[in-house]
Amino acid sequence: MEAENIRAVVVIGGGTMGQGIAQSFAQAGLSVSVVDVDEGKLDGCLAQVDANLKLFQEFGLLQEDIPSIKSRIHPVLIKDLDEAIKSCDFVVEAIPEVLELKKQLFAQLDSCREDVILSSNTSSFAISALAEGCRTAGRIVGVHYFNPAHIMPLVEIHYGPKTRDEVISTTKALMTRVGKKPILVRKEIPAMVVNRLQGAIGREIMHLISEGVATPEDIDIAAKAMYGFRWACIGTVEGFDMIGLDTLLAVGEGLFPSLDNSDRQPQYLYDMVNRGELGIKSGKGFYDYAGRSKAEVLDELNRRLLPQLALFNKLQEQEKLMEN
Numbered sequence: 087m088e089a090e091n092i093r094a095v096v097v098i099g100g101g102t103m104g105q106g107i108a109q110s111f112a113q114a115g116l117s118v119s120v121v122d123v124d125e126g127k128l129d130g131c132l133a134q135v136d137a138n139l140k141l142f143q144e145f146g147l148l149q150e151d152i153p154s155i156k157s158r159i160h161p162v163l164i165k166d167l168d169e170a171i172k173s174c175d176f177v178v179e180a181i182p183e184v185l186e187l188k189k190q191l192f193a194q195l196d197s198c199r200e201d202v203i204l205s206s207n208t209s210s211f212a213i214s215a216l217a218e219g220c221r222t223a224g225r226i227v228g229v230h231y232f233n234p235a236h237i238m239p240l241v242e243i244h245y246g247p248k249t250r251d252e253v254i255s256t257t258k259a260l261m262t263r264v265g266k267k268p269i270l271v272r273k274e275i276p277a278m279v280v281n282r283l284q285g286a287i288g289r290e291i292m293h294l295i296s297e298g299v300a301t302p303e304d305i306d307i308a309a310k311a312m313y314g315f316r317w318a319c320i321g322t323v324e325g326f327d328m329i330g331l332d333t334l335l336a337v338g339e340g341l342f343p344s345l346d347n348s349d350r351q352p353q354y355l356y357d358m359v360n361r362g363e364l365g366i367k368s369g370k371g372f373y374d375y376a377g378r379s380k381a382e383v384l385d386e387l388n389r390r391l392l393p394q395l396a397l398f399n400k401l402q403e404q405e406k407l408m409e410n
Contacts, residue, residue, distance in 0.1 A: 087201050089259035092175040096121060098167070098191065099180035100131030103207055106235025107178055109135045112158040113148070113236075114264035119170045121162045128161035135159060138236050141385070145392040147399075171198045176260065178229060180207040188216050196220045203253055205229045209281065212274045213246035223248040227257050228271075230278060234384075237391050239398055242278050244271035267402075293346035296354060302372040318394065319401065 093116060097108045100122040108131070111118045122128050139152045148155070162170045171177065177195060181187055188206060195204050204226045206216055217223035228244035241261045245254055254270070261268040271278045277285065294300050300308070316325060326334050358364075358371070365371030366383050375383050 087175060087203070087256060089256050089263055092256075092260055093117060094119070094174040094176075096162075096167075096170050096174045096177045097180055098122075098164075098177065099182075099207075100127050100161075101180065101182075102233060103231060103235050104178075104180035105131050105134045106138070106233070106237070107180055107207065107231055108159055109138055109155075109236040110264055110266065112155050113139075113142075115158070116264070117158050117160070119160045119162045119174065121164055121167050121170060123164050125161075125163070128163070132156075132159065132161060135236075138388075141388060141392065142236075145396060147392065147396060167194075168198075171195070171202065175202060177202060177204050178207060179205065183208065183210060185211055185215065189218065192216050192220055192226060196222055200225070203227065203257060205257060207231055210277060213244060213249060214274060217246055217248065224250040225253050227253050229257060229261065230280075232280065234388060234391070237388065237395050239265070239267040239395070240280065241266045241268045242271050242280060243268050244274070244278055246274065265399075289348060289351075290346050292352045292355060293348070296352045318398075 095108075095111045095116050096119045097104050097111070098121045100108070100120045104120060104122075108118045108120045112135075120128065120131055122131065136152070136156065139148065139155060142148050143152060177198075179188060179191055179195075181191060188208065188211065192204060192206075198204075200222055202225070204222075206213065206226070206228050207230060208216065208228060209230055213226055213228050217226040220226065223246065226246065227249050228242070230242035230244065232238040232240055243254065243258055243261065258268045258270065269279065275282070291305055294305065295302060320328065362368055363370045366375055366380055369375045
């Protein structure tokens with residue numbers, strides 16, 4: 087099936103990621119069935135999408151009215167999954183990150199119409215592991231969204247050795263069609279691309295905090311005012327070329343031996359988790375969120391991200407014009 091012929095999508099899991107994924111498809115004009123275990127979770131999903139769309143409207147990021155977009159999102163109970171899939175073209179699995187649960191789901195999906203592409207939003211499992219034992223493993227592909235999925239443009243497309251080329255190309259074209267920026271992860275590797283990059287940077291950040299080199303607040307200022315600022319418009323590898331590869335090599339010769347290479351996260355992070363300091367979800371992490379609800383904090387963060395999304399979209403349009 088060609089990407090332009092995909093009209094109906096099923097998103098299995100209406101949690102944090104499923105909500106944003108469903109919204110993205112609906113905003114792009116596709117019909118979306120959101121599947122979850124009970125009506126309460128589905129009601130929560132629809133309420134969050136409504137709030138997200140109002141925020142998008144506030145920032146001028148919608149091309150049509152909210153009721154029209156919401157009319158394309160249909161709540162479905164898990165007991166009716168087989169019926170929902172009969173009329174869909176593309177499935178996104180966004181259930182909890184538990185391998186056995188995901189394998190059971192793909193085993194169930196294995197019997198659906200063979201031209202339906204089956205995808206997973208897994209952030210950690212290889213597609214070959216999810217597709218193990220499936221008769222139609224060739225149509226199973228990974229679409230790794232990033233939180234918040236309705237705002238972040240990137241989607242990592244990854245695949246197993248049995249995934250067919252046309253499934254990969256159609257999935258990539260579909261992600262582009264709905265306004266995402268897809269990249270291909272061309273080998274099965276733990277944590278794919280972005281989480282490996284975040285892990286490497288995160289390890290050095292934890293080290294700098296542990297050694298008292300910088301506070302969490304100062305590290306965030308450094309990220310927002312320098313490397314995050316530049317990376318938003320000029321990529322990391324483009325930045326290498328801008329700096330000069332001779333300079334990059336010379337700096338790296340002195341720097342690399344001093345970088346942290348721990349294979350275990352710092353003890354203070356374990357201590358924070360053991361104290362229940364989990365970040366926004368618990369009201370305290372590196373920062374103190376006392377007096378504000380989780381919803382209020384996330385709303386504030388989304389309001390920071392949405393102008394960036396508007397700028398990103400504008401830059402993408404400019405790049406297309408320059409290419410033509």
